[in-house]
Amino acid sequence: MPLPRSTPVDLLLDATLPDGRRADVHLRQGRITALTAPAPTAPPVGGRAVDLGGALLLPALVDGHVHLDKTFLGAPWQPHLPGSTIRERVAAERRLRREIGVPVVERASALAELLITQGTGHARSHVDIDPDVGLDGLHALLEVRERFRDRLGLQLVAFPQGGVVTAPGVPDLLDQALRAGADLIGGLDPEGFDGDPDGQLDVVFGLAERHGVGVDLHLHDPGESGAAQLRAVAARTAALGLDGRVTVSHAYCLGELDDHGFGSTAQALAGAGVSIMTNGPAGPMPPVLRLREHGVRVFAGSDNIRDAWWPYGNGDMLERAGTIGLRDDLMTDQELHTALDLATGAAAGALGLTGYGLSVGDRADLVAVAAAGVPEAVAAHPARLLVLHAGRVVHAADHP
Amino acid sequence: MPLPRSTPVDLLLDATLPDGRRADVHLRQGRITALTAPAPTAPPVGGRAVDLGGALLLPALVDGHVHLDKTFLGAPWQPHLPGSTIRERVAAERRLRREIGVPVVERASALAELLITQGTGHARSHVDIDPDVGLDGLHALLEVRERFRDRLGLQLVAFPQGGVVTAPGVPDLLDQALRAGADLIGGLDPEGFDGDPDGQLDVVFGLAERHGVGVDLHLHDPGESGAAQLRAVAARTAALGLDGRVTVSHAYCLGELDDHGFGSTAQALAGAGVSIMTNGPAGPMPPVLRLREHGVRVFAGSDNIRDAWWPYGNGDMLERAGTIGLRDDLMTDQELHTALDLATGAAAGALGLTGYGLSVGDRADLVAVAAAGVPEAVAAHPARLLVLHAGRVVHAADHP
Numbered sequence: 001m002p003l004p005r006s007t008p009v010d011l012l013l014d015a016t017l018p019d020g021r022r023a024d025v026h027l028r029q030g031r032i033t034a035l036t037a038p039a040p041t042a043p044p045v046g047g048r049a050v051d052l053g054g055a056l057l058l059p060a061l062v063d064g065h066v067h068l069d070k071t072f073l074g075a076p077w078q079p080h081l082p083g084s085t086i087r088e089r090v091a092a093e094r095r096l097r098r099e100i101g102v103p104v105v106e107r108a109s110a111l112a113e114l115l116i117t118q119g120t121g122h123a124r125s126h127v128d129i130d131p132d133v134g135l136d137g138l139h140a141l142l143e144v145r146e147r148f149r150d151r152l153g154l155q156l157v158a159f160p161q162g163g164v165v166t167a168p169g170v171p172d173l174l175d176q177a178l179r180a181g182a183d184l185i186g187g188l189d190p191e192g193f194d195g196d197p198d199g200q201l202d203v204v205f206g207l208a209e210r211h212g213v214g215v216d217l218h219l220h221d222p223g224e225s226g227a228a229q230l231r232a233v234a235a236r237t238a239a240l241g242l243d244g245r246v247t248v249s250h251a252y253c254l255g256e257l258d259d260h261g262f263g264s265t266a267q268a269l270a271g272a273g274v275s276i277m278t279n280g281p282a283g284p285m286p287p288v289l290r291l292r293e294h295g296v297r298v299f300a301g302s303d304n305i306r307d308a309w310w311p312y313g314n315g316d317m318l319e320r321a322g323t324i325g326l327r328d329d330l331m332t333d334q335e336l337h338t339a340l341d342l343a344t345g346a347a348a349g350a351l352g353l354t355g356y357g358l359s360v361g362d363r364a365d366l367v368a369v370a371a372a373g374v375p376e377a378v379a380a381h382p383a384r385l386l387v388l389h390a391g392r393v394v395h396a397a398d399h400p
Numbered sequence: 401m402p403l404p405r406s407t408p409v410d411l412l413l414d415a416t417l418p419d420g421r422r423a424d425v426h427l428r429q430g431r432i433t434a435l436t437a438p439a440p441t442a443p444p445v446g447g448r449a450v451d452l453g454g455a456l457l458l459p460a461l462v463d464g465h466v467h468l469d470k471t472f473l474g475a476p477w478q479p480h481l482p483g484s485t486i487r488e489r490v491a492a493e494r495r496l497r498r499e500i501g502v503p504v505v506e507r508a509s510a511l512a513e514l515l516i517t518q519g520t521g522h523a524r525s526h527v528d529i530d531p532d533v534g535l536d537g538l539h540a541l542l543e544v545r546e547r548f549r550d551r552l553g554l555q556l557v558a559f560p561q562g563g564v565v566t567a568p569g570v571p572d573l574l575d576q577a578l579r580a581g582a583d584l585i586g587g588l589d590p591e592g593f594d595g596d597p598d599g600q601l602d603v604v605f606g607l608a609e610r611h612g613v614g615v616d617l618h619l620h621d622p623g624e625s626g627a628a629q630l631r632a633v634a635a636r637t638a639a640l641g642l643d644g645r646v647t648v649s650h651a652y653c654l655g656e657l658d659d660h661g662f663g664s665t666a667q668a669l670a671g672a673g674v675s676i677m678t679n680g681p682a683g684p685m686p687p688v689l690r691l692r693e694h695g696v697r698v699f700a701g702s703d704n705i706r707d708a709w710w711p712y713g714n715g716d717m718l719e720r721a722g723t724i725g726l727r728d729d730l731m732t733d734q735e736l737h738t739a740l741d742l743a744t745g746a747a748a749g750a751l752g753l754t755g756y757g758l759s760v761g762d763r764a765d766l767v768a769v770a771a772a773g774v775p776e777a778v779a780a781h782p783a784r785l786l787v788l789h790a791g792r793v794v795h796a797a798d799h800p
Contacts, residue, residue, distance in 0.1 A: 077772055079733040282727050310731055311779040312722060319719075322712060327682050331710055333479040372477055379711040398798045 003050065003396040006150075009388055011049040012366070014038045015057035017358060018337070018374050025057065027364045030390035034360060052368050055385055056377055058340070059357050060121025060365035061317035062347035065216075065249050065277045065301025066111070068125040068144065068154075069137040072306050074110030075102040080311045086193060086220065090161060093308035094132055104140035105147075111305060112148050115315045117395045119367030119384040122153035124216065124301070124351055126186055129173050130162035135180060142181050151394045153365075155351055157216045159186035165199040174203070178211040187217035190232075191225050197232060205236045214245035214352070216277075219253070222284070226253025227265045234272035243273030247350055249301070251276050254291065255284030262290070270295035275350040278342075279303040280324035288328045288342065289335070299347035300324055317343040318369070318381035325378055336375040364391035403450065403796040406550075409788055411449040412766070414438045415457035417758060418737070418774050425457065427764045430790035434760060452768050455785055456777055458740070459757050460521020460765035461717035462747035465616075465649050465677045465701025466511070468525040468544060468554075469537040472706050474510030475502040480711045486593060486620065490561060493708035494532055504540035505547075511705060511715065512548050517795045518716045519767030519784040522553035524616065524701070524751055526586055529573050530562035535580060542581050551794045553765075555751060557616045559586035565599040574603070578611040587617035590632075591625050597632060605636045614645035614752070616677075619653070622684070626653025627665045634672035643673030647750055649701070651676050654691065655684035662690070670695035675750040678742075679703040680724035688728045688742065689735070699747035700724055717743040718769070718781035725778060736775040764791035 003009075012025040017035075026034040070093070072078045078100065081092045100107075108125075115123055127137045138158065145154040158177035160170050164187065174185060185207045190200035208215050217233065219226055230248060237246040248269075254276065257265060269276065275297040278286050291298050300320050305313030318340075324330075325339035348356040355363045368386040371377040387395035403409075412425040417435075426434040470493070472478045478500065481492045500507075508525075515523055527537045538558065545554040558577035560570050564587065574585060585607045590600035608615050617633065619626055630648060637646040648669075654676065657665060669676065675697040678686050691698050700720050705713030718740075724730075725739035748756040755763040768786040771777040787795035 077776055079775070080731040082732060282729070306776075306779060311736065311775060312726060314780040314782070323723075326712060329682070331480045332482060336711065375479070375711060376477055376706075379706060380714040382714070 003386070003393045005393055005395075007048070007393040008391055009048055009050055009393060012057060012368070013049060013051040014054055015052045015368065016054050016373060017057060018340070020373060022054065027391045030364050030392075031355070032358065032360055032362050032364055035358075050386060052385070054372070056369045056371045056373060057358070058119070058367050058369060058377070059344055059348070059362070060367050060387065060389065061119045061343050062299075062351060062353070063115060063120045063123040063302050063315065063317050063343070064299045064347040064350060065279065065303055066115070066123050066125045066315070067127075067304055067307060068108035068111050068141055069104050069127045070304060070307035070309070071107050071111045072100065073114065074107040075100050078308075081308070086189065089309060096308045097133075104137055105143050108141060108144045109147065111315065112144060112152055116152055116387060117384065118314070118316045119369070119387050119395075120152070120315065120317055121365035121367070121387070121389055122348070122351060122353055124155040124157060126157040126159035126216070127182070128161040129158045129170065129177050130160065131167055131169055131173070132162070134173060135177055138177050138180060138182060150392070151389050153353070155183045156181070157184040157186040158182040159218070160188055163188060163194045164203050165196050166194045171203045174207055178207060178213060184214045184216050185211070187215070189219060189221050190229055192221040197229055201232060201236060205240060208242065209240055214242065214247075216247040216249060219248050219251050222253050223256050224261065226251065227257055227261055230254070230265050230274075231268045234268040234274050237272040237274050244275075244349075245352065246273070247275040247277055249277040250281070251278070251286050252281065252284045254286035263294070266291055266294035266296055275299060277301050277350070278324060279320060280327045285327060288324060288330070289338070292338070297346055297350055298342060299350045300342035301347075316381055318377055321378045322381055333375045336378045339378045340374050365389050403786070403793045405793055405795075407448070407793045408791055409448055409450055409793060412457060412768070413449060413451040414454055415452045415768065416454050416773060417457060418740070420773060422454065427791045430764050430792075431755075432758065432760055432762050432764055435758075450786060452785070454772070456769045456771045456773060457758070458519070458767050458769060458777070459744055459748070459762070460767050460787065460789065461519045461743050462699075462751060462753070463515060463520045463523040463702050463715065463717055463743075464699045464747040464750060465679065465703055466515070466523050466525045466715070467527075467704055467707060468508035468511055468541055469504050469527045470704060470707035470709070471507050471511045472500065473514065474507040475500050478708075481708070486589065489709060493561075496708045497533075504537055505543050508541060508544045509547065512544060512552055515715045516552055516787060517784065518714070519769070519787050519795075520552070520715065520717055521765035521767070521787070521789055522748070522751060522753055524555040524557060526557045526559035526616070527582070528561040529558050529570065529577050530560065531567055531569055531573070532562070534573060535577055538577050538580060538582060550792070551789050553753070555583045556581070557584040557586040558582040559618070560588055563588060563594050564603050565594050565596050571603045574607055578607060578613060584614045584616050585611070587615070589619060589621050590629055592621040597629055601632060601636060605640060608642065609640055614642065614647070616647040616649060619648050619651050622653050623656050624661065626651065627657055627661055630654070630665050630674075631668045634668035634674050637672040637674050644675075644749075645752065646673070647675045647677055649677040650681070651678070651686050652681065652684045654686035663694070666691055666694035666696055675699060677701050677750070678724060679720060680727045685727060688724060688730070689738070692738070697746055697750055698742060699750045700742035701747075716781055718777055721778045722781055733775045736778045739778045740774050765789050
């Protein structure tokens, strides 16, 4: 491997930019300092310049929804245990995580390493906070965040996987989690899991207000029940002035509403600045293009990767963009650019990342892909040739 | 690359077999000659032995449905042209293929190379036969088949993309195609495209009988119309004694029937020995487990790869098995083995391949995957380390 990890790179020669232009990209101190027309004669390639040979250069991919604490990566293969309801799956997960033996820090680190090789530079991970596990998972992920601070940006959401108002002591645990370093407050099916939408949202938004943090809430509840909760989240977001800082993850119900219900719900989300995260599931899902037409920010995440919820996943956000694109019938070049945006710009916006992009001054968190352009990268998710974080190599294929 | 292409391999050390056992796999003259317990001390690795270090060894993957003549691979990226009906898409395709400039042989070869790197050892390709293109595509793919004869097994289906009874001269062209070397006769939506189910099926099954070839028919028609055509195909298959030699590709309608309609249709397919091919589409699809419970053989294919029909696809049949698995909720280890079977044993059966598998005497068409077992291979479709065809290297990762 000609480019050992942590090598600082000063110059990326002959990159294809997302808009199709070719450019040499100059880097210094972890930032993009200039984009210039490719030099007619390439300068000699030294340790700090890499010739991309026309490969596509993207800002590092953003995985807007992972569960680093849940993965079985780093442990021997765990066969999936069946279970159809959310409560059954939560119970199966508690059983499995007691038996697995390999500590969270080790498993989460294995997944973080995988994300990096896929070109992901920033991720938002939910972390279980429940009466059983307490803050143990959070402390483990805080350690992982520190361990990877030079290679992967990590946001942590305090996630009440066992419910909020129906789980003894959880509101207090969530409060402690935010004091201990969690970046956002999460939630779970206020109606479907807790049976008390107002009660759960009182706690969640109360904590958001008290700690000045954003919200990222899991919502699997279907149809009109789900839509009513989306509108309730929008109303609370507007009331607290949390525009741009609240996400509802999954929101399958948006794929099940009639035109009137969809329109009024999308309008409420757009008006309040509530974002929607999807992983392109097999069943009903939020319609990406329709939501964007209504002004709703939609972004992408892997969700579970090889854990008690399902055995699938490899953390590839280009593949994820393609999965969502196939589900939402994104076919033209413009639509494939939109699919990429779900895992780049839109996700960066939802996460509130600053200095994200390919402009002068932006952070040199970059990924080079073996593709001639964005449409091909989404349609075929080819190899990642080189991944930089703050201008340093964090992953390099053998022959970049 | 330590293993140049076409190197014959005599011994694969320390493979993990699909059932989880570890074994050394001995090869000679393109066949598996023995499976032995891994030697306690590995013999020195020479040019003809490869240490797999516990990597999963599978029989080469089988892509049961591709369109080698349609792909834009090998040509510059072609933006997708919208078009919603089958007729509109056929017309867009004719326009594009006139403009693309790069000959079919070159584009099909580029796709064949890609399939090989993904571990595919055998593929069934449809090839357009229509009044516009005549037999040109067939002659090109016959040349490609010859060019790749030592690296990839290819079956060719004479495919009337422009219809049969509504397209002037096509029945005669199909007859010529079979005489020129096509292996099977195809068809297209007898009701939805030709508007004459009996008329199209008379031609298709008449040619099958006359030439003693199998049938592989595209069927996109929905609901009860689709189901009636499936039952008609089953009846004709039984009448001609074509048990095991007839496939219906896509058959979306099987995902739309009520229990009674599904049961009677599945029973007809199973009774006549008609197989069903799916690529795990976004909309309604054949339910894999339910069909298998009824005794219907289901297998997998890529379908279009970067062509006028859609820009997606990379020919990875492990990823395809995972896509189908996610759509059909295949989660347990046993179900993930079933998902793999769609792209290995079941597909080999549908294609009528002999000597396929991992038993002594089987052809040494093999792929080593960077996975600890079959469930992981399907769930994450990791790297292909080594691909052999008839015992010779056709692809090797840099560090197998």
